[in-house]
Amino acid sequence: MNRSAIINKRAFSAAQDFILSTKTFWTIEIFSQLDKEKQTEEIEKTTTYKFFAWLERHLQRYKYSGRYGIYNFYNQQHEKIKSPPKNHKNLKLDPSIKLPKYYTQIDIHQHPGGLSKDKTAGYVYEHGARSTTPLGVRNHQDLHHRFTNSILASGNPKKILDMACGFGKSTQPFYKKIPEAKIIGIDLSEPCLTLGSSIARKDQASNVTYMQVNAEKTNFKNKQFDLVTSTMLLHELPPKSIKNIISEAHRILKPGGKMVHLDFYLLPDRFKRFIHFGHSKRNNEPYMVSFAKMDITGILKTLGFSNITIEPFEEADGVLDPEYQAWRFPWTLISAEKQ
Amino acid sequence: MNQNQPDEQIFFNDPALDRAFGVVMALATEVYVLKDRQTALERILSRNGLLDLELLDAEPSEEERLNSKSDREQFVYHLMQSLTGKQVSKG
Known part of the structure; x- marks a missing residue:
């Protein structure tokens, strides 16, 4: 390829x-x-909404695809990117893993090819995740640290499972803040896990292991974790998989252990539902809608969880202020304890 | 381009606007990339004593403006000609 291309x-x-x-x-x-204040059908007819919807769809497309997209950039560097070693003790891959249909049938987030195969997929996802919250580039503490702090406020767990950890953005605050704890991150994506293990080695973290495991059915023994977490996982899953994951978390938690999910769930009014369900379609995340309609409290109770709390999560200072006007995800903290 | 790709989502009453606005955004990105590169180029040249930024930023002389008039008019004609809705060739 010539230099100008x-x-x-x-x-x-x-x-x-x-x-x-x-x-x-x-x-x-x-x-x-x-x-x-308008009915959603009326909002949809306005020119402003049409540009709002167009920009939501296509700014994400331009972010990932086309000449200046993240996907193109990293794939042009394909030859230069060395895959991190896959034989390190902090990484356990499963070449025989069966990827679920919901994971491969659609390019979630409009990320071309998704996260499953391409050796650059982990780098593409890592770059994309830098601007998951568009206002996050402004000076505030990263939401993963806020999430971790909110959990550690009630004590340090000894053994933690981070479900759908990706390249470890959600796992890193745990292994950095509690070096004495044992932390396992699981995900379906080989490229993401490989990148995560490489980052952990650079961080000189010896208390974390990344494993290629489906969170719906792990091989972990019963009652061995103090804490099971996920961030931004549940809204990508069909209802049956969500139930499987919650059930699996219950099985592997010790009695008194805690499960905490950070996700997009609470939609207290018609307008917020309208915006979020539109985002679901425009950002290729079809299960956002079914997840938001699920009775999570009922499921948790049925499975034997107690001390259930489902509350808004403040991902940046001031965003829960009723006067806050900017667009944001409906960040929600779902937590429960195994009896 | 894969012919089997599904149709893109449509947001405007006329899908032509969906497509045309995509062209506008792609051009806007390209303009910003060029602007960023030119600014970097000027900064590097200036730092190395090869460019007088004050001279570059100064109001152009009448002579300079006259010299670029023809080029500017041709640019405007090329840009705006489509709006007349007239054929350029017979047919």
Whole structure:
């Protein structure tokens, strides 16, 4: 490929910054122009909503795809990217794993090819995850640290399972904050787990292991974890898989152990449901809708959990203020204890 | 481009606007990439004493503006000609 056809790092960075700035404008200026008091059918007819919806769909497309997309950039670097070693003791891959249909049938987040095969997929996902919350680039503590702090406020667990850990963004705060704990991160994605194990080695973390395991049916023994977590997992799953995961968490938790999921669930009014369900379609995350409609409290009670709390999660300072006008995910903390 | 790809979602009453706005956003990205590169180039040249930024930022002289008039008019004609809705060739 000649030099001019390769997207250099400056051009890639400038284009991605431009896309993120445009998304920030969308998040604050365009979203706040939608009339929340109108019926959703009326909102849908407005020109502002049409641009809102178009931009939500296509800014995500440009982020991942096309000339300046993350996917293209990392795949042009394909030859230069060395796959991290897969034989390290902190990484246990399962070449025979069967990937569920919900995982492969659609390119979640409009990430071309998804997370399952491509050796660059972990890097693409890691880059994409830097701007999951468009306003997150502003100076506030990362939401994963906030999530971890909220759990550790009631004591340090000794053995933790982080379900659907990806490249370990949600796992890192645990292994950094409680070095004496044993932490296992599981995920379906080989490229993400491989990247996660590489990051853990750079962090010189000896208390974490990444394993390629389906959270619906693990091989862990009964009653061995003090804490089971997931972040942004449940909304990607069909209801049956969600039930399986909660049931599996119950099986492997010690009595008195805690399960905490950070996800998108509480939608207290018509407008928030309308925006979130639209996002589900526009961002290729079809199960957001069915998850938001599930009776999670009922399922948790049926499976024998107690001390159930489902409450809004403040991913950045001030976002739960009723006066806060910008678009945001309906971040929700779902936690329960095994009796 | 794969012919079997499903149709993209449509948000506007006329799908032409969905597609055309995509072209606008792609061009806007390209403009910003060029702007960023030019700014970096100017900064590097200036730092190495090869460019006088004050001179570059100064208001152009009448002579300079006149010299670029023809090029500017051709650019505008090329940009706006489609809006007349007229054929350029017979047919």
